[in-house]
Amino acid sequence: MCASVSPSVNLQATFEQPYARYEAADHRVWATLYERQCRLLAKHGCTAFLAGLDVLQLPADRVPDFAALNRALTQASGWQVVAVDGLIDESVFFSLLAQRKFPVTWWLRREDQLDYLEEPDLFHDLFGHVPLLADPTFGDFIQRYAMLGLEARDADELTRLARLYWFTVEFGLMRSPEHEGGLAVYGAGIASSPAETLHSLTGAGVQHDRFDTATIVSTAYRTDTLQMRYFVIDSFNALFDAVESLRANRMPAANVDRLAA
Numbered sequence: 178m179c180a181s182v183s184p185s186v187n188l189q190a191t192f193e194q195p196y197a198r199y200e201a202a203d204h205r206v207w208a209t210l211y212e213r214q215c216r217l218l219a220k221h222g223c224t225a226f227l228a229g230l231d232v233l234q235l236p237a238d239r240v241p242d243f244a245a246l247n248r249a250l251t252q253a254s255g256w257q258v259v260a261v262d263g264l265i266d267e268s269v270f271f272s273l274l275a276q277r278k279f280p281v282t283w284w285l286r287r288e289d290q291l292d293y294l295e296e297p298d299l300f301h302d303l304f305g306h307v308p309l310l311a312d313p314t315f316g317d318f319i320q321r322y323a324m325l326g327l328e329a330r331d332a333d334e335l336t337r338l339a340r341l342y343w344f345t346v347e348f349g350l351m352r353s354p355e356h357e358g359g360l361a362v363y364g365a366g367i368a369s370s371p372a373e374t375l376h377s378l379t380g381a382g383v384q385h386d387r388f389d390t391a392t393i394v395s396t397a398y399r400t401d402t403l404q405m406r407y408f409v410i411d412s413f414n415a416l417f418d419a420v421e422s423l424r425a426n427r428m429p430a431a432n433v434d435r436l437a438a
Protein backbone atom coordinates (compact mmCIF):
# COMPACT_ATOMS: atom_id res chain seq x y z
CA MET A 178 0.00 0.00 0.00
CA CYS A 179 1.64 3.25 -1.06
CA ALA A 180 2.37 5.62 1.80
CA SER A 181 0.16 8.69 1.50
CA VAL A 182 2.23 11.88 1.66
CA SER A 183 1.05 13.30 4.97
CA PRO A 184 2.11 16.73 6.27
CA SER A 185 4.37 15.06 8.88
CA VAL A 186 6.43 13.40 6.09
CA ASN A 187 6.87 16.79 4.40
CA LEU A 188 8.28 18.36 7.54
CA GLN A 189 11.38 16.13 7.17
CA ALA A 190 12.47 18.70 4.56
CA THR A 191 12.42 21.36 7.28
CA PHE A 192 14.44 21.73 10.47
CA GLU A 193 15.36 24.14 13.30
CA GLN A 194 17.37 27.20 12.16
CA PRO A 195 21.00 26.34 13.05
CA TYR A 196 21.60 29.81 14.53
CA ALA A 197 24.92 28.91 16.16
CA ARG A 198 26.40 28.20 12.71
CA TYR A 199 26.26 31.85 11.59
CA GLU A 200 29.66 33.57 11.61
CA ALA A 201 30.51 37.28 11.73
CA ALA A 202 30.61 37.33 7.91
CA ASP A 203 27.00 36.05 7.74
CA HIS A 204 25.79 38.80 10.08
CA ARG A 205 27.73 41.34 8.01
CA VAL A 206 26.11 40.09 4.79
CA TRP A 207 22.66 40.41 6.36
CA ALA A 208 23.37 43.91 7.76
CA THR A 209 24.77 45.18 4.44
CA LEU A 210 21.96 43.78 2.29
CA TYR A 211 19.28 44.83 4.78
CA GLU A 212 20.51 48.45 4.86
CA ARG A 213 20.96 48.60 1.07
CA GLN A 214 17.60 47.08 0.19
CA CYS A 215 15.62 48.98 2.82
CA ARG A 216 17.02 52.18 1.31
CA LEU A 217 16.26 51.13 -2.32
CA LEU A 218 12.81 49.73 -1.54
CA ALA A 219 11.80 52.77 0.54
CA LYS A 220 11.78 54.44 -2.87
CA HIS A 221 10.80 51.59 -5.24
CA GLY A 222 8.98 49.02 -3.08
CA CYS A 223 5.19 48.69 -3.23
CA THR A 224 3.23 49.93 -0.22
CA ALA A 225 2.23 46.43 0.92
CA PHE A 226 5.87 45.28 0.93
CA LEU A 227 6.95 48.21 3.11
CA ALA A 228 3.96 47.70 5.43
CA GLY A 229 4.88 44.01 5.77
CA LEU A 230 8.51 44.85 6.47
CA ASP A 231 7.32 47.14 9.24
CA VAL A 232 5.23 44.37 10.80
CA LEU A 233 8.21 41.98 10.88
CA GLN A 234 10.52 44.36 12.77
CA LEU A 235 13.58 42.50 11.45
CA PRO A 236 16.96 43.24 13.09
CA ALA A 237 19.26 45.45 11.00
CA ASP A 238 22.57 44.22 12.40
CA ARG A 239 22.33 40.42 12.52
CA VAL A 240 20.68 37.40 10.91
CA PRO A 241 17.06 37.24 12.14
CA ASP A 242 16.10 34.46 14.53
CA PHE A 243 13.20 32.51 12.96
CA ALA A 244 11.49 31.86 16.32
CA ALA A 245 11.40 35.60 17.13
CA LEU A 246 10.25 36.40 13.58
CA ASN A 247 7.46 33.82 13.80
CA ARG A 248 6.04 35.43 16.93
CA ALA A 249 5.36 38.64 14.94
CA LEU A 250 4.52 36.97 11.63
CA THR A 251 2.13 34.32 12.96
CA GLN A 252 0.22 36.81 15.08
CA ALA A 253 -0.19 39.12 12.06
CA SER A 254 -0.96 36.56 9.37
CA GLY A 255 -1.10 32.94 10.56
CA TRP A 256 2.05 32.31 8.49
CA GLN A 257 5.30 30.94 9.87
CA VAL A 258 8.75 30.36 8.37
CA VAL A 259 10.50 26.99 8.48
CA ALA A 260 14.21 26.40 7.74
CA VAL A 261 15.20 24.40 4.65
CA ASP A 262 18.49 23.63 2.92
CA GLY A 263 17.50 25.30 -0.35
CA LEU A 264 15.15 24.44 -3.24
CA ILE A 265 12.86 21.60 -2.19
CA ASP A 266 10.68 19.20 -4.14
CA GLU A 267 7.64 20.91 -5.67
CA SER A 268 5.09 18.73 -3.86
CA VAL A 269 6.76 19.44 -0.51
CA PHE A 270 6.88 23.13 -1.39
CA PHE A 271 3.17 23.24 -2.21
CA SER A 272 2.31 21.20 0.88
CA LEU A 273 4.14 23.63 3.18
CA LEU A 274 2.62 26.76 1.60
CA ALA A 275 -0.85 25.19 1.80
CA GLN A 276 -0.27 24.95 5.59
CA ARG A 277 0.86 28.62 5.67
CA LYS A 278 4.43 27.51 6.30
CA PHE A 279 7.00 29.36 4.16
CA PRO A 280 10.33 27.57 3.51
CA VAL A 281 13.33 29.84 4.20
CA THR A 282 16.86 28.78 3.22
CA TRP A 283 18.98 28.75 6.40
CA TRP A 284 22.32 29.91 4.82
CA LEU A 285 23.40 33.30 3.46
CA ARG A 286 25.23 34.28 0.25
CA ARG A 287 28.96 35.21 0.44
CA GLU A 288 30.13 38.82 0.58
CA ASP A 289 31.25 38.65 -3.07
CA GLN A 290 27.71 37.67 -4.11
CA LEU A 291 25.82 40.57 -2.51
CA ASP A 292 24.32 42.12 -5.63
CA TYR A 293 22.94 38.97 -7.24
CA LEU A 294 22.84 35.26 -6.55
CA GLU A 295 21.67 32.53 -8.96
CA GLU A 296 19.85 30.59 -6.24
CA PRO A 297 17.67 31.58 -3.29
CA ASP A 298 19.43 32.16 0.05
CA LEU A 299 18.13 33.36 3.46
CA PHE A 300 18.12 37.00 2.41
CA HIS A 301 16.06 36.26 -0.68
CA ASP A 302 13.56 33.97 1.03
CA LEU A 303 13.18 36.02 4.19
CA PHE A 304 13.61 39.65 3.14
CA GLY A 305 12.25 39.07 -0.38
CA HIS A 306 9.23 36.88 0.28
CA VAL A 307 8.11 37.11 3.91
CA PRO A 308 7.02 40.78 4.19
CA LEU A 309 4.21 40.25 1.66
CA LEU A 310 2.90 37.23 3.57
CA ALA A 311 1.74 39.79 6.15
CA ASP A 312 -0.55 41.28 3.49
CA PRO A 313 -3.92 39.49 3.80
CA THR A 314 -4.67 39.43 0.05
CA PHE A 315 -1.20 38.29 -0.96
CA GLY A 316 -0.91 35.74 1.88
CA ASP A 317 -4.24 34.18 0.90
CA PHE A 318 -3.24 34.14 -2.78
CA ILE A 319 -0.04 32.19 -1.97
CA GLN A 320 -2.01 29.60 -0.01
CA ARG A 321 -4.64 29.19 -2.78
CA TYR A 322 -1.85 28.95 -5.37
CA ALA A 323 -0.28 26.11 -3.36
CA MET A 324 -3.61 24.29 -3.01
CA LEU A 325 -3.91 24.39 -6.80
CA GLY A 326 -0.35 23.06 -7.00
CA LEU A 327 -1.29 20.08 -4.82
CA GLU A 328 -4.02 19.20 -7.32
CA ALA A 329 -1.73 19.48 -10.37
CA ARG A 330 -2.00 16.34 -12.44
CA ASP A 331 0.86 16.51 -14.92
CA ALA A 332 4.17 18.16 -15.78
CA ASP A 333 2.54 20.68 -18.12
CA GLU A 334 0.27 21.90 -15.35
CA LEU A 335 3.25 22.17 -12.97
CA THR A 336 5.16 24.15 -15.61
CA ARG A 337 2.26 26.59 -15.99
CA LEU A 338 2.08 27.04 -12.23
CA ALA A 339 5.85 27.55 -11.94
CA ARG A 340 5.69 30.25 -14.63
CA LEU A 341 2.83 32.03 -12.88
CA TYR A 342 4.89 32.02 -9.65
CA TRP A 343 8.02 33.17 -11.44
CA PHE A 344 6.52 36.21 -13.21
CA THR A 345 4.57 37.38 -10.15
CA VAL A 346 5.78 36.23 -6.72
CA GLU A 347 9.42 36.15 -7.87
CA PHE A 348 9.72 38.93 -10.47
CA GLY A 349 6.45 40.84 -10.51
CA LEU A 350 6.07 44.62 -10.79
CA MET A 351 3.00 46.72 -9.94
CA ARG A 352 1.69 49.81 -11.73
CA SER A 353 1.83 52.71 -9.31
CA PRO A 354 1.50 56.39 -10.27
CA GLU A 355 3.09 57.49 -6.97
CA HIS A 356 6.32 55.62 -7.69
CA GLU A 357 9.18 56.90 -9.88
CA GLY A 358 8.64 55.61 -13.42
CA GLY A 359 5.09 54.53 -12.50
CA LEU A 360 6.27 51.09 -11.36
CA ALA A 361 6.61 49.56 -7.85
CA VAL A 362 8.49 46.36 -6.89
CA TYR A 363 6.69 43.41 -5.27
CA GLY A 364 8.57 40.37 -6.68
CA ALA A 365 10.87 38.76 -4.09
CA GLY A 366 13.62 38.06 -6.63
CA ILE A 367 13.76 41.78 -7.38
CA ALA A 368 13.43 42.91 -3.74
CA SER A 369 16.34 40.71 -2.58
CA SER A 370 18.81 41.73 -5.28
CA PRO A 371 20.31 45.25 -5.33
CA ALA A 372 21.31 44.75 -8.97
CA GLU A 373 17.91 43.49 -10.09
CA THR A 374 15.97 46.21 -8.22
CA LEU A 375 17.48 48.89 -10.43
CA HIS A 376 17.73 46.72 -13.56
CA SER A 377 14.03 45.72 -13.41
CA LEU A 378 12.94 49.36 -13.42
CA THR A 379 15.41 51.07 -15.76
CA GLY A 380 17.65 48.36 -17.24
CA ALA A 381 18.66 48.71 -20.91
CA GLY A 382 16.38 46.66 -23.15
CA VAL A 383 14.09 45.60 -20.29
CA GLN A 384 10.51 44.89 -21.38
CA HIS A 385 7.54 45.80 -19.15
CA ASP A 386 4.41 43.94 -20.30
CA ARG A 387 0.83 44.09 -19.09
CA PHE A 388 0.01 41.11 -16.87
CA ASP A 389 -1.78 38.41 -18.85
CA THR A 390 -2.19 34.89 -17.41
CA ALA A 391 -2.32 33.12 -20.79
CA THR A 392 0.89 34.83 -21.94
CA ILE A 393 2.68 34.20 -18.65
CA VAL A 394 1.91 30.46 -18.45
CA SER A 395 3.33 29.99 -21.95
CA THR A 396 6.52 32.04 -21.39
CA ALA A 397 9.73 30.17 -20.53
CA TYR A 398 12.24 31.82 -18.18
CA ARG A 399 15.92 31.67 -17.13
CA THR A 400 16.61 31.29 -13.42
CA ASP A 401 20.32 32.18 -13.50
CA THR A 402 20.45 35.70 -14.91
CA LEU A 403 18.83 39.12 -14.62
CA GLN A 404 15.41 38.99 -16.24
CA MET A 405 14.73 40.95 -19.45
CA ARG A 406 10.93 40.79 -19.34
CA TYR A 407 8.71 41.76 -16.40
CA PHE A 408 4.92 41.60 -16.15
CA VAL A 409 3.03 44.45 -14.48
CA ILE A 410 -0.16 44.02 -12.41
CA ASP A 411 -2.54 46.76 -11.30
CA SER A 412 -3.20 45.11 -7.91
CA PHE A 413 -2.89 41.78 -6.08
CA ASN A 414 -6.48 41.03 -7.15
CA ALA A 415 -5.00 40.16 -10.56
CA LEU A 416 -3.09 37.32 -8.88
CA PHE A 417 -6.27 35.94 -7.34
CA ASP A 418 -8.02 36.08 -10.74
CA ALA A 419 -5.07 34.26 -12.32
CA VAL A 420 -5.26 31.34 -9.86
CA GLU A 421 -9.02 31.11 -10.25
CA SER A 422 -8.76 31.16 -14.05
CA LEU A 423 -6.11 28.41 -13.96
CA ARG A 424 -8.38 26.39 -11.67
CA ALA A 425 -11.34 26.90 -14.00
CA ASN A 426 -9.37 25.99 -17.13
CA ARG A 427 -7.70 22.90 -15.72
CA MET A 428 -7.28 19.96 -18.09
CA PRO A 429 -10.16 17.48 -17.66
CA ALA A 430 -9.15 14.58 -15.43
CA ALA A 431 -7.34 11.91 -17.49
CA ASN A 432 -9.88 9.35 -18.75
CA VAL A 433 -10.08 6.54 -16.26
CA ASP A 434 -8.78 3.38 -17.96
CA ARG A 435 -12.07 1.66 -18.60
CA LEU A 436 -10.32 -1.57 -19.54
CA ALA A 437 -8.91 -1.98 -16.05
CA ALA A 438 -10.46 -5.00 -14.38
Ligand SMILES: C[C@H](O)[C@H](O)[C@H]1CNc2nc(N)[nH]c(=O)c2N1
Nearest residue numbers: 263264265266267270280339342
Ligand atom coordinates in the same frame (compact mmCIF):
# COMPACT_ATOMS: atom_id res chain seq x y z
C1 LIG B 1 6.64 25.97 -7.47
C2 LIG B 1 7.73 26.95 -7.75
O1 LIG B 1 7.51 27.52 -8.96
C3 LIG B 1 9.11 26.29 -7.74
O2 LIG B 1 9.17 25.27 -8.66
C4 LIG B 1 9.42 25.90 -6.32
C5 LIG B 1 10.24 24.64 -6.20
N1 LIG B 1 10.86 24.50 -4.92
C6 LIG B 1 11.13 25.59 -4.14
N2 LIG B 1 11.82 25.41 -2.98
C7 LIG B 1 12.09 26.48 -2.21
N3 LIG B 1 12.76 26.30 -1.04
N4 LIG B 1 11.73 27.73 -2.57
C8 LIG B 1 11.04 27.96 -3.71
O3 LIG B 1 10.70 29.12 -4.04
C9 LIG B 1 10.73 26.86 -4.54
N5 LIG B 1 10.03 27.05 -5.73
Ligand SMILES: N[C@@H](Cc1ccccc1)C(=O)O
Nearest residue numbers: 293294295296297366369370
Ligand atom coordinates in the same frame (compact mmCIF):
# COMPACT_ATOMS: atom_id res chain seq x y z
N1 LIG C 1 18.63 36.50 -7.71
C1 LIG C 1 18.04 36.59 -6.34
C2 LIG C 1 17.96 35.17 -5.75
C3 LIG C 1 17.07 34.24 -6.57
C4 LIG C 1 17.65 33.20 -7.29
C5 LIG C 1 16.87 32.31 -8.06
C6 LIG C 1 15.48 32.46 -8.08
C7 LIG C 1 14.89 33.52 -7.36
C8 LIG C 1 15.70 34.41 -6.61
C9 LIG C 1 18.96 37.46 -5.45
O1 LIG C 1 20.06 37.71 -5.79
O2 LIG C 1 18.55 37.84 -4.36
Ligand SMILES: [Fe+2]
Nearest residue numbers: 297347365366
Ligand atom coordinates in the same frame (compact mmCIF):
# COMPACT_ATOMS: atom_id res chain seq x y z
FE1 LIG D 1 11.84 33.00 -4.19
